[in-house]
Amino acid sequence: EMTDQEREFQDKIDRDIKIEPKDWMPDDYRATLIRQIGQHAHSEIVGQLPEGNWITRAPTLERKAILLAKVQDEAGHGLYLYCAAETLGVTRDEITEMLLDGRMKYSSIFNYPTLNWADIGAVGWLVDGAAIMNQVPLQRTSYGPYSRAMIRICKEESFHQRQGYDAIRKMAEGSPEQKKMAQDALNRLWFPSLMMFGPSDKDSVHSAQSMAWKIKINTNDELRQKFVDQTVPQIEFLGLDLPDPGIKWNEERGHYDYTDPDWSEFFNVIKGNGPCNVDRLAARNKAWDDGEWVRDGLLEHARKKAARKHA
Numbered sequence: 001e002m003t004d005q006e007r008e009f010q011d012k013i014d015r016d017i018k019i020e021p022k023d024w025m026p027d028d029y030r031a032t033l034i035r036q037i038g039q040h041a042h043s044e045i046v047g048q049l050p051e052g053n054w055i056t057r058a059p060t061l062e063r064k065a066i067l068l069a070k071v072q073d074e075a076g077h078g079l080y081l082y083c084a085a086e087t088l089g090v091t092r093d094e095i096t097e098m099l100l101d102g103r104m105k106y107s108s109i110f111n112y113p114t115l116n117w118a119d120i121g122a123v124g125w126l127v128d129g130a131a132i133m134n135q136v137p138l139q140r141t142s143y144g145p146y147s148r149a150m151i152r153i154c155k156e157e158s159f160h161q162r163q164g165y166d167a168i169r170k171m172a173e174g175s176p177e178q179k180k181m182a183q184d185a186l187n188r189l190w191f192p193s194l195m196m197f198g199p200s201d202k203d204s205v206h207s208a209q210s211m212a213w214k215i216k217i218n219t220n221d222e223l224r225q226k227f228v229d230q231t232v233p234q235i236e237f238l239g240l241d242l243p244d245p246g247i248k249w250n251e252e253r254g255h256y257d258y259t260d261p262d263w264s265e266f267f268n269v270i271k272g273n274g275p276c277n278v279d280r281l282a283a284r285n286k287a288w289d290d291g292e293w294v295r296d297g298l299l300e301h302a303r304k305k306a307a308r309k310h311a
């Protein structure tokens with residue numbers, strides 16, 4: 001049974017009126033947003049690690065400048081998203097500490113390694129491609145600050161996807177060795193990219209309520225299918241082999257059929273057992289500890305400044 005307040009809230013959602021920070025909202029709506037926006041923010045920050053790893057080894061000055069800009073953009077996305085989460089009554093420090101001790105998640109994809117330069121192209125093409133497929137509809141999400149952050153993020157994310165496609169295209173059209181590297185990167189990153197959309201709809205515990213609240217606009221499987229449909233022609237254009245023998249155009253459905261990722265691998269990765277989980281969390285913990293003196297210094301400076309003002 002809904003209370004009057006809950007009915008009024010749902011009515012606003014149904015009429016596409018944005019919910020703003022000072023509006024009344026159900027506790028679970030707030031908690032779900034903190035979880036999703038927080039995880040999203042953490043993904044942007046942890047997502048800098050696999051690509052940042054290649055900045056010093058980019059093959060040309062131009063590629064290096066592009067990658068540097070892209071990785072910096074991800075930091076900016078993290079910051080907008082932390083600010084959006086803070087409007088819900090948590091501090092950035094609180095949710096950062098929840099990431100660092102494993103109480104909050106970040107996207108499964110960043111627990112896979114980037115082994116060589118082709119992987120960097122494939123990350124931009126596939127990982128940013130999947131990210132933007134999920135984020136474009138989130139521009140219409142019901143929570144105002146999240147929706148506005150998404151609008152800005154999507155502009156930059158589409159540049160990221162294009163730069164990745166451009167890098168992988170150079171490899172696919174290059175020497176036989178380069179083409180082989182591009183193929184190998186596609187083969188390894190394909191299924192992890194499909195996992196970014198979350199578990200299949202039947203195992204997605206949050207989807208029904210999140211969609212009723214328009215926190216999510218599409219189901220996980222809807223977006224995964226859209227991603228497959230968009231990406232298969234790109235693979236063909238690049239002259240690469242399909243990474244999954246199950247990919248086949250289905251005339252009746254008007255979509256490509258494909259093989260689902262190995263869901264036991266997915267659940268294992270999000271439990272902390274992927275190839276890079278330990279490294280990623282160690283890197284974030286080290287950055288947090290190394291930065292403590294800077295945070296302390298800023299707080300002390302602010303304290304002295306405030307004391308001078310009141311003296």
Ligand code: FAQ
Nearest residue numbers: 040043044047106107108131195196197198204205206207
């Ligand atoms: N990884 O009930 P659902 C980027 C968890 S883009 C880890 O379906 P929901 C850009 C889920 O939290 C990547 N965990 O959950 C970039 C839940 O567990 P919990 C970030 C996952 O929330 C590119 C459980 O499984 N984008 O960073 C994943 O309704 C390149 C059950 O799942 C976003 O976060 C996963 N893939 O749907 C940066 C987008 N999937 O919390 C650098 C916003 C599910 O109950 C370089 N988020 N889980 O313990 C969303 O749209 C949603 O949260 C989904 C999951 C669709 C990810």
